[in-house]
Amino acid sequence: MSLVGNWSYPTAIKFGAGRIKELPEACAQAGITKPLLVTDKGLADLPITAATLDIMEAAGLGRGLFSEVDPNPNELNLAAGVAVYNEGGFDGVIAFGGGSGLDLGKMVAFMAGQTRPVWDFEDIGDWWTRADADAIAPIVAVPTTAGTGSEVGRASVITNSETHVKKIIFHPKVLPSVVICDPELTVGMPKFITAGTGLDAFAHCVEAFSSPHYHPMSQGIALEGMKLVIDNLPRAYADGSDIEARANMMSAAAMGATAFQKGLGAIHAMSHPIGAVFNTHHGTTNAVCMPAVLDLNAPVIRDRFDRAAGYLGIEGGFEGFCAFVQGFNDSFEIPRKLSELGANGDRMDDLVAMALEDPSCGGNPVELTAVNLRALFEACL
Numbered sequence: 001m002s003l004v005g006n007w008s009y010p011t012a013i014k015f016g017a018g019r020i021k022e023l024p025e026a027c028a029q030a031g032i033t034k035p036l037l038v039t040d041k042g043l044a045d046l047p048i049t050a051a052t053l054d055i056m057e058a059a060g061l062g063r064g065l066f067s068e069v070d071p072n073p074n075e076l077n078l079a080a081g082v083a084v085y086n087e088g089g090f091d092g093v094i095a096f097g098g099g100s101g102l103d104l105g106k107m108v109a110f111m112a113g114q115t116r117p118v119w120d121f122e123d124i125g126d127w128w129t130r131a132d133a134d135a136i137a138p139i140v141a142v143p144t145t146a147g148t149g150s151e152v153g154r155a156s157v158i159t160n161s162e163t164h165v166k167k168i169i170f171h172p173k174v175l176p177s178v179v180i181c182d183p184e185l186t187v188g189m190p191k192f193i194t195a196g197t198g199l200d201a202f203a204h205c206v207e208a209f210s211s212p213h214y215h216p217m218s219q220g221i222a223l224e225g226m227k228l229v230i231d232n233l234p235r236a237y238a239d240g241s242d243i244e245a246r247a248n249m250m251s252a253a254a255m256g257a258t259a260f261q262k263g264l265g266a267i268h269a270m271s272h273p274i275g276a277v278f279n280t281h282h283g284t285t286n287a288v289c290m291p292a293v294l295d296l297n298a299p300v301i302r303d304r305f306d307r308a309a310g311y312l313g314i315e316g317g318f319e320g321f322c323a324f325v326q327g328f329n330d331s332f333e334i335p336r337k338l339s340e341l342g343a344n345g346d347r348m349d350d351l352v353a354m355a356l357e358d359p360s361c362g363g364n365p366v367e368l369t370a371v372n373l374r375a376l377f378e379a380c381l
Contacts, residue, residue: 003183003247010152010258015181015251017243020052020142023094023180024059030138030177032092035061036085038105039097040069048144048185052096064090066108069097072275072282073104074161075118081108085137092138095176098197099148099282102141103156106174109137110156123155123170123359131171141176144185146236146249147197147283149204149257151179159276166272168359181254183246191237192284195332198233198249200283202226202328203267203290204256209308210301211263211363218262225255227312230328237332263363266293266355266376273354278343285341287334292379293364294322296372300365338380345381352377 004016012029014022027035035056043049044067053063066084069077085093085108095105111118113135120130141151150156155170189197205225208218228248235245270293271285294301298318306317314324326336335341345351352373355361361368 003244011175011179012177013179013181017182017184017247019180020182020185021055023052023055024061026140026178026180027061027092030092030140032138032140034064034090035092035094036064036066036088036090037094037096038066038069038081038108039101041067043097043101043144048188049096064088069100069104071100072159072279073100074159076161077104078107078111078118078158082112085112095139095141096144098145099150102143102148102150103158106139107156107158107169109139110171110174112137118158118169119167121169121171123168128171133173136171136173139176141179143181143250143253145189145193145197146186146246146253147200149201149253151176152254153257164276165354166276181250183243183250186246186250187241189240194237194240195334196281196283198229198236199287199332199334201253201256202229203286204260205229206290207265207267207363208259208262209304210265210297210365212365213263213363215262218259221255222259223308223311225252225259228252230312234331264360265364266296266368268360269355269358269364269368270376270380272358272360273351274338274343277347277351278341280341280343284334285338287329288336288338288341289380291322291326292376294325296376297365343381345377348374348377
């Protein structure tokens with residue numbers, strides 16, 4: 001089976017090994033003649049970034065680069081990126097990297113022409129309508145991990161550097177115009193990043209599948225996304241050069257982010273504050289939280305996972321799925337407690353309050369309260 005396609009849901013996606021060579025065509029398609037490539041500090045000096053800048057330069061697009069992006073990007077990174085963008089006379093952004101590079105790149109394109117502070121566009125009600133839509137620069141997204149799926153998302157997660165609260169900034173036009181998904185870019189990922197990002201994609205699919213909201217398209221995408229992770233993450237983890245497994249994981253990442261239009265839940269409501277306060281890896285944090293959240297949601301989600309388990313190749317229905325999840329985590333050396341990631345309960349009241357304010361709360365099958373969230377944090381810490 002050929003793992004190559006041109007997709008237009010949820011946006012135009014050029015999928016396949018080697019397709020980073022089509023970056024100049026993608027920029028032209030998006031109307032970009034002088035792009036700023038935005039990536040994170042860790043990727044800036046790697047060969048895949050140098051090769052991408054070479055492709056840009058050879059096509060007459062320059063070598064514009066901004067890489068002062070932290071693992072959990074904040075408004076200071078954003079201000080610096082916007083300054084570079086505006087002072088350099090760029091007319092579009094190539095968001096390049098994992099979740100941090102993609103999220104910040106999208107926000108640079110979004111904020112470069114705005115006059116209000118970024119927090120005015122938080123994903124609350126219709127706050128996104130405050131933005132000047134005509135001032136949003138075009139975006140081409142190039143993921144280099146297989147996890148967040150931010151390349152097909154209409155929002156970014158930005159951490160407030162003063163309050164250490166993660167905020168979701170939303171606008172429909174933040175969805176990249178063109179995405180290049182080239183699994184060859186993920187071959188060099190270290191094992192712990194392969195595992196953490198892959199389990200992030202898995203969490204997106206599990207929470208979307210669990211969400212009570214009505215969205216049959218997302219429900220089907222979430223189910224198939226879970227299966228792709230189950231079948232391919234062990235292969236990608238064991239052999240980073242397995243291009244078929246890498247391709248299927250890149251698909252699963254995009255599918256997870258497409259599916260969670262249906263909603264996320266307690267896993268993300270917990271991992272956002274934990275990541276903001278303790279600077280933990282997002283996908284790994286999700287994985288640690290998943291068993292306790294499945295247990296909380298059991299009364300509501302049991303039947304749907306009883307039906308799904310067989311398709312996923314798991315015996316024993318919902319209980320079998322829960323046992324599988326813990327074993328899956330263990331196989332990638334994921335800690336069983338958040339304390340092993342450096343988190344602690346010293347700010348328990350803050351963590352609970354931040355989780356209750358997180359937009360992900362609304363998609364949890366069981367209503368989240370201060371009482372059950374505290375119990376979840378205690379179980380995971």
